[in-house]
Amino acid sequence: xxxxxxxxxxxxxxxxxxxxxxxxxxxxxxxxxxxxxxxxxxxxxxxxxxxxxxxxxxxxxxxxxxxxxxxxxxxxxxxxxxxxxxxxxxxxxxxxxxxxxxxxxxxxxxxxxxxxxxxxxxxxxxxxxxxxxxxxxxxxxxxxxxxxxxxxxxxxxxxxxxxxxxxxxxxxxxxxxxxxxxxxxxxxxxxxxxxxxxxxxxxxxxxxxxxxxxxxxxxxxxxxxxxxxxxxxxxxxxxxxxxxxxxxxxxxxxxxxxxxxxxxxxxxxxxxxxxxxxxxxxxxxxxxxxxxxxxxxxxxxxxxxxxxxxxxxxxxxxxxx
Amino acid sequence: xxxxxxxxxxxxxxxxxxxxxxxxxxxxxxxxxxxxxxxxxxxxxxxxxxxxxxxxxxxxxxxxxxxxxxxxxxxxxxxxxxxxxxxxxxxxxxxxxxxxxxxxxxxxxxxxxxxxxxxxxxxxxxxxxxxxxxxxxxxxxxxxxxxxxxxxxxxxxxxxxxxxxxxxxxxxxxxxxxxxxxxxxxxxxxxxxxxxxxxxxxxxxxxxxxxxxxxxxxxxxxxxxxxxxxxxxxxxxxxxxxxxxxxxxxxxxxxxxxxxxxxxxxxxxxxxx
Ligand SMILES: Cc1cc2nc3c(=O)[nH]c(=O)nc-3n(C[C@H](O)[C@H](O)[C@H](O)COP(=O)(O)OP(=O)(O)OC[C@H]3O[C@@H](n4cnc5c(N)ncnc54)[C@H](O)[C@@H]3O)c2cc1C
Ligand SMILES: Nc1ncnc2c1ncn2[C@@H]1O[C@H](COP(=O)(O)O)[C@@H](O)[C@H]1O
Numbered sequence: 001x002x003x004x005x006x007x008x009x010x011x012x013x014x015x016x017x018x019x020x021x022x023x024x025x026x027x028x029x030x031x032x033x034x035x036x037x038x039x040x041x042x043x044x045x046x047x048x049x050x051x052x053x054x055x056x057x058x059x060x061x062x063x064x065x066x067x068x069x070x071x072x073x074x075x076x077x078x079x080x081x082x083x084x085x086x087x088x089x090x091x092x093x094x095x096x097x098x099x100x101x102x103x104x105x106x107x108x109x110x111x112x113x114x115x116x117x118x119x120x121x122x123x124x125x126x127x128x129x130x131x132x133x134x135x136x137x138x139x140x141x142x143x144x145x146x147x148x149x150x151x152x153x154x155x156x157x158x159x160x161x162x163x164x165x166x167x168x169x170x171x172x173x174x175x176x177x178x179x180x181x182x183x184x185x186x187x188x189x190x191x192x193x194x195x196x197x198x199x200x201x202x203x204x205x206x207x208x209x210x211x212x213x214x215x216x217x218x219x220x221x222x223x224x225x226x227x228x229x230x231x232x233x234x235x236x237x238x239x240x241x242x243x244x245x246x247x248x249x250x251x252x253x254x255x256x257x258x259x260x261x262x263x264x265x266x267x268x269x270x271x272x273x274x275x276x277x278x279x280x281x282x283x284x285x286x287x288x289x290x291x292x293x294x295x296x297x298x299x300x301x302x303x304x305x306x307x308x309x310x311x312x313x314x315x316x317x318x319x320x321x
Numbered sequence: 322x323x324x325x326x327x328x329x330x331x332x333x334x335x336x337x338x339x340x341x342x343x344x345x346x347x348x349x350x351x352x353x354x355x356x357x358x359x360x361x362x363x364x365x366x367x368x369x370x371x372x373x374x375x376x377x378x379x380x381x382x383x384x385x386x387x388x389x390x391x392x393x394x395x396x397x398x399x400x401x402x403x404x405x406x407x408x409x410x411x412x413x414x415x416x417x418x419x420x421x422x423x424x425x426x427x428x429x430x431x432x433x434x435x436x437x438x439x440x441x442x443x444x445x446x447x448x449x450x451x452x453x454x455x456x457x458x459x460x461x462x463x464x465x466x467x468x469x470x471x472x473x474x475x476x477x478x479x480x481x482x483x484x485x486x487x488x489x490x491x492x493x494x495x496x497x498x499x500x501x502x503x504x505x506x507x508x509x510x511x512x513x514x515x516x517x518x519x520x521x522x523x524x525x526x527x528x529x530x531x532x533x534x535x536x537x538x539x540x541x542x543x544x545x546x547x548x549x550x551x552x553x554x555x556x557x558x559x560x561x562x563x564x565x566x567x568x569x570x571x572x573x574x575x576x577x578x579x580x581x582x583x584x585x586x587x588x589x590x591x592x593x594x
Contacts, residue, residue: 073466102467105458106457108419109456114560115449133345134445134448137565140563237509243469258587279587279591279593292574299578301580306580
C-alpha cells in the first residue's frame with residue numbers, strides 16, 4: 001500500500017504539461033505515503049506516450065484500446081478505480097483540468113473515497129491545503145478514507161523534472177461500457193498562441209474593450225510578447241471573444257510571469273483565476289477599480305490610448321536588444 | 322418529466338471573508354442560493370416550459386437541500402422561481418461532506434425516481450466540484466458536467482449537453498436518467514432548448530426573478546422536512562477541516578504615470594519583458 005496512481009493526460013506521443021504538475025504532486029504524495037508513483041495513461045493511442053511518461057515515473061501503466069477513442073468519465077473512471085486497487089494506491093490523482101475535475105470525483109464515487117479538489121499544498125500525507133471561497137481563503141482538510149482522490153491545481157505545482165527510466169506495462173481496458181454516453185462533436189477555437197494555462201504571459205481584456213473587433217489590438221500585443229489571450233466573464237458572455245478565454249473562478253486558473261488586465265474591473269471571481277500571477281499590470285480608466293488593489297503596476301488611462309503606446313514601447317525595447 | 326435539483330445555501334459571495342477561531346466567520350453572513358444551483362433551477366424550468374407562452378405541460382421540478390432550518394428560505398426562493406416542491410433534510414454544514422451529501426441524495430433519488438438530476442457544478446463556498454460526479458457514479462448513471470447548453474429532444478430519452486472544457490465545447494449526449502451539472506453560460510438567452518419552446522424565442526440573460534405572484538404561491542407549495550436518518554445517513558464526515566487561513570496579501574502595487582514608465586519598470590524592476 002501507499003502508492004500514488006497519477007492519471008496523466010497526453011497528446012500524441014507526449015504528456016501534456018498539465019500532467020507534469022500532477023506528477024510533481026504525486027511525487028510529494030508518494031514520499032508522504034512511503035510508496036511509489038505509477039503514471040497511468042488511458043485512451044486510444046496511449047501507448048505512443050508511454051515512453052515519455054517513463055521519463056517521469058518508475059512505473060507507467062498504459063491502457064490503450066480502440067473503445068476509448070473519446071475521453072468519457074463513464075469509461076475512464078472504472079478503469080482508474082480498478083487499477084487503483086490492483087496497484088495498491090492510497091492516493092489517486094489527476095490535474096484539476098476540466099477533464100480531471102470531471103473524472104476524479106467519479107473515481108472517488110466508485111472507490112468510496114474522500115476527495116480533495118484543487119490541491120495547492122500537501123500539509124501531511126492525508127492533509128491537503130486548498131483554496132475555498134473563490135480563493136479568498138485556504139482551507140486545510142484531512143481526508144480519512146483508506147484511498148484518497150485528489151486533483152492538484154496546475155498553477156500550484158511546478159512541472160516535474162524528468163530523470164527516470166521507468167518500466168512501461170500495459171493493462172487491459174476490460175469491459176468498456178459508456179452507459180450510452182457519446183461525444184457527438186467538439187468545437188474548439190484553434191489558435192497558434194500558447195495555451196492559456198501554460199503561457200508565460202497573458203493579455204486579458206474585459207467589458208471595457210466594448211467589442212470583439214477592439215480585441216485585435218490586444219491580440220497584437222499578445223503576439224508581440226508570445227502571450228496567450230484571456231478575458232473576463234463579462235467579455236466572453238457578451239460574445240466579444242470565445243468562452244474558453246475566460247479566466248476566473250469558473251474559467252481557467254492561470255499564474256503566468258506577467259498578466260495584463262485591460263479594461264477589467266477586478267471582481268473577486270476574476271481575481272480568483274489570476275491572483276497567483278507573478279507580475280500583474282492593470283490598465284483601467286477608473287482609478288477606483290478593484291483590480292488596482294492586486295496590480296503590481298497600474299496605469300489609470302483608457303486602453304485606446306495605452307495599448308497602442310505599449311506596443312510601440314515594447315517594440316522599441318525589443319529592437320534595442 | 323420529473324427533474325430533481327439539489328441545492329445548497331452559501332454565504333453571499335460578495336461579502337468579505339473573515340476568519341475567527343480557525344474557521345470562516347459566518348456569524349454575520351447573509352445566505353443565498355449557491356449561484357450555480359440557482360442556474361440549475363432556471364435550467365430545469367426552461368427544460369419543462371414553453372418559454373414563449375410560459376405554459377408548462379406537466380412535469381415537475383423538485384428541489385432538495387441538506388442543511389439547517391434556515392436553509393428553508395433558499396428552498397422557498399427556488400419555489401418562488403417556479404419549482405413545484407421542496408425537501409429539506411436537516412443537517413449542519415460542519416457535519417456534512419461530499420460523501421454524506423451524496424448518500425442522502427442517492428436515497429432521495431431512490432424514492433423520487435426523477436428522470437433527470439440538474440445541479441450546480443460547484444458550491445461556491447467550498448468550491449469542491451464533486452457532488453454531481455460522485456452521485457452519478459453511485460447511481461451508475463451517465464454524467465454531463467459543466468453544461469453551457471442543453472437540448473432535450475421530444476422523446477425525452479436523451480439530453481445533448483454542450484460542455485465547457487479546456488479545449489472548447491464538447492457536445493455529449495447521455496441517455497436519461499442522468500446527472501447534468503451546470504456552468505454559468507447555461508443561463509444565456511438560448512442555452513436551453515426543448516421541443517416546445519419556439520427556436521426563435523430568447524430568454525432574458527440570467528436566472529429569472531421571482532414574481533410577487535411566485536413568492537405568494539411559494540408559501541403554499543409543499544416543503545417536506547426530513548432527517549438524515551430518514552435516508553439511512555449518519556453525519557460521519559471523512560473530510561474534516563483542520564484550519565483556514567487568508568491568502569498572503571499581495572504586496573502593495575504602484576500606480577505609474579504613463580506607458581513609457583510602465584515599460585521601463587517591467588524591464589528593469591520586474592524583469593518581466
Ligand atoms: C458564480 C459566478 C462566477 C463568476 N466567474 C467569473 C470568472 O470565472 N471570471 C470572470 O472574469 N468573472 C466571473 N464572474 C463575473 C464577475 O463577477 C464580474 O461580473 C466580471 O468579472 C466583470 O467583468 P469585467 O471586469 O470585464 O466588467 P466590468 O466589471 O463591467 O468592468 C469593466 C471595466 O472596464 C473599465 N473600462 C471601461 N472602458 C474603458 C476604457 N476605454 N479603457 C480602460 N478601461 C475601461 C471600467 O472602468 C471597468 O473597470 C462570475 C460571477 C459569478 C456570480
Ligand atoms: N448540502 C447540500 N444539499 C444539497 N445539494 C448540495 C449540497 N452540497 C452540494 N450540493 C450540490 O452539489 C453541487 C456541487 O457541490 P460541491 O461538490 O460541494 O461543489 C452543488 O451545486 C449542489 O447542487
